[in-house]
Amino acid sequence: MTLKPYAEALADLFYPQRCVGCSRRSSDVLCRSCFEGLPEITPPLCGRCGLPTAFEVYGCDGCRTIELAFDGARAPLRYEGVGKGAVHALKYAGHRPVVERVMAPLMAGCLEGERFDAVVAVPLHRARLAKRGFNQAEVIGRRGR
Ligand SMILES: [Zn+2]
Ligand SMILES: [Zn+2]
Numbered sequence: 001m002t003l004k005p006y007a008e009a010l011a012d013l014f015y016p017q018r019c020v021g022c023s024r025r026s027s028d029v030l031c032r033s034c035f036e037g038l039p040e041i042t043p044p045l046c047g048r049c050g051l052p053t054a055f056e057v058y059g060c061d062g063c064r065t066i067e068l069a070f071d072g073a074r075a076p077l078r079y080e081g082v083g084k085g086a087v088h089a090l091k092y093a094g095h096r097p098v099v100e101r102v103m104a105p106l107m108a109g110c111l112e113g114e115r116f117d118a119v120v121a122v123p124l125h126r127a128r129l130a131k132r133g134f135n136q137a138e139v140i141g142r143r144g145r
Pocket of ligand 2: 046049050059060062064
């Protein structure tokens with residue numbers, strides 16, 4: 001067994017994990033810089049598909065001609081940069097803390113003030129559920145619990 005250099009061991013003590021956005025040592029799932037760089041989707045947006053728009057609309061150029069099985073969709077982040085890193089950590093590494101500590105609170109935040117009857121998690125295929133160990137939609141729906 002080789003001992004890690006002292007500085008490395010000390011860093012492990014204070015920063016036991018890697019940021020899912022930049023892979024640098026971090027005291028949380030995201031370092032401060034990546035947290036501040038989250039590509040959040042903020043209004044104005046399309047009330048139907050949730051895409052950012054120039055002004056509030058219900059039905060935008062991106063969804064107007066598409067038939068949807070729901071009244072409205074929301075996403076807290078764009079799939080780019082740190083947002084993409086967070087999704088990859090979840091999908092390919094089964095990183096539950098990123099769901100609990102980042103995605104669930106962001107989703108709850110972007111639904112604040114919205115009217116809806118229920119929160120329903122999309123089921124996960126049992127093979128995927130067995131591999132990942134949890135259904136991320138369920139964790140998000142429970143606000144991270
Ligand atoms: Zn980072
Ligand atoms: Zn739209």
